[in-house]
Amino acid sequence: MIIDELTQNFAMKKLLFLFVGVGLLFSSCSSDDNGIENPNPDPPGTIDNALAPQAFMWNAMNLWYFWQGSVPDLADTRFTNNEEFTNFLAQTPNPEDFYFDVLLFEEDRFSFLNENYEELVNNLSGVSKSNGLEFGLVRFSEGDGLFGYVQYIVPNSDASTTDIKRGDIFTRVDGQQLTLGNYVNLLFNGNDTFTLGLADIVNEEIVDNDTEIELTKIENQVEDPILVAKTLDINGTKIAYLMYNRFLSSFNEQLNAAFGQFKAEGATELxxxxxxxxxxSVNTSRLLASMIYSTNTDELYIRQRWNDKIQNQLSAEQLEDYFASTTGTTAINTLNLSKVHVIATNSSASASELVMNGLAPYVEIFHVGETTRGKNEFSITLVDDPDNSFIYNSDRENQINPNNSWGIQPLVGRNENADGFFDYTEGLVPNEVLEEDLANLGVLGDPDEPLLARAIEEITGVTSKRSFSVQMPAKTFVSSRIETPMRDNMYLDKPLNIGKQ
Structure with a gap:
């Protein structure tokens, strides 16, 4: 590893607290302490400020990246001196190109970065500038045209004050027809305000109409991930229904309260x-799994896999997560279920898939919907703070290189369940394939909404007379969640108290 004056005093760190995605905290220690060790020497030399982002990215990825051993340019022996290293960095003057085109492994679909690490950190905690409209984009059968359909509206957002609603179709933004070539610029260009042109479904065709809806983003919009939580009484069977849209640790208590409500209402199914x-959050996924299955803290939920540099320095205590009996402050409300019915689609990723995989050794899972996205890796937030092993820590803002605001979110590990299974990069396949129907999206939480209705049918064993045929499948190729900085991230937030072995 090439270490310049920006990366001194990085030889050995003592691991005190693991908060992957929001931060790993380290403190300096002597060489006989247990902790994360950088096995490479510190050659002399300096890096020009213009190349500081690339130098930071290389050093951080060399230590933490899950596929470090598979990327030749990240090899410990790649450079013999600082001049060679500097020349290598200078070959790619754009930091974004350097990260994506030079450092990433070819199989990596999910590592990302942000020129402003503060924005990155805020987005990962669920705070963003948003108008509250969540949608999917679908390609027309011919040509490069696109249309969007509204999946749901975030409560207390700008969109919630307009007439737009779930199931609405839009084809235009600020008067321009959506295409493969312009949708990113029109919908995700950072503009605070845009106007959508709506359309109707007529004989299974998308037909423009004259309705327009103006939407404006609100600063620091926080989304409650619990969109719907209620207990349905279906012919005497009490079925808890939870529409859960993101794993946010700041809403752990509300999630536990929802399960307390399910228990109080006598729910026996979910x-x-x-x-x-x-x-x-991986920890939130663990808490949710405990609310579903058990508070037995002797049963393994998931086990982490890091690259060889990190894995070999971590103990079983650091690597393993067990089911929880408390949220940290409150006793877990658990339904103690042996079977759970899950609605998941190609938009379901990372911690959503982790819950399903982590529960699989203990709970029968009936999956209605589509094959999931297939993201089984977790990431960490890295910034130019070499004395803290490049790990972001909000208490060290003044230690981050002021000449380099870049933050990177690389994949650094995978989680396996108690059976050792982790290989679902192709996604988790449903028991019952059922796509959303643009012609009949239904109301979320209503027993007649098609995907929920199919799950209810499986629970009750009562076959309804309704047809689950799909007229216009919502074949989403991208969604508003994936194209924003919040995207499909999974991070660990597990406190670890480490002493000498």
Whole structure:
């Protein structure tokens, strides 16, 4: 590893607290302490400020990246001196190109970065500038045209004050027809305000109409991930229904309260709806799994896999997560279920898939929907703070290189369940394939909404007379959740008290 004056005093760190995605905290220690060790020497030399982002990215990825051993340019022996290293960095003057085109492994679909690490950190905690409209984009059968359909509206957002609603179709933004070539610029260009042109479904065709809806983003919009939580009484069977849209640790208590409500209402079954959930906190996924299955803290939920540099320095205590009996402050409300019905689609990723995989050794899972996205890796937030092993820590803002605001979110590990299974990069396949129907999206939480209705049918064993045929499948190729900085991230937030072995 090439270490310049920006990366001194990085030889050995003592691991005190693991908060992957929001931060790993380290403190300096002597060489006989247990902790994360950088096995490479510190050659002399300096790096020009213009190349500081690339130098930071290389050093951080060399230590933490899950596929470090598979990327030749990240090899420990790649450079013999600082001049060679500097020349290598200078070959790619754009930091974004350097990260994506030079450092990433070819199989990596999910590592990302942000020129402003503060924005990155805020987005990962569920705070963003948003108008509250969540949608999917679908390609027309011919040509490069696109249309969008509204999946749901975030409560207390700008969109919630307009007439737009779930199931509405839009084809235009600020008067321009959506295409493969312009949708990113029109919908995700950072503009605070845009106007959508709506359309109707007529004989299974999308036909423009004259209705326009103006939407404006609100600063620091926080979304409650619990969109719907209620208990349905279906012919005497009490079925809890939870529409859960993101794993946010700041809402752990509300999630536990929802399960307390389910218990108080006598629920004996659960439909967990994660059809639009892109992921989030691993610890929140553990708490949710405990609310579903058990508070037995002797049963393993998941085990982490890091690259060889990190894995070999971590103990079983650091690597393993067990089911929880408390949220940290409150006793877990658990339904103690042996079977759970899950609604998941291609928009369901990371921590959503982790819940399903982590529960699989203990609970029968009936999956209605589509094959999930297939993201089984977790990431960490890295910034140019070499004395803290490049790990972001909000208490060290003044230690981050002021000449380099870049933050990176690389994949650094995978989680396996108690059976050792982790290989679902192709996604988790449903028991019952059922796509959303643009012609009949239904109301989320209503027993007649098609995906929920199919889950209820499986629970009750009563076959309805309704047809589950799909007229216009919502074949989403991208969603509003994936194209924003919040995207499909999964991070660990596990406190670890480490002493000498």
């Amino acid at each position: 439909v967990l709806d994660m059809r639009y959930n892109p992921g989030g």
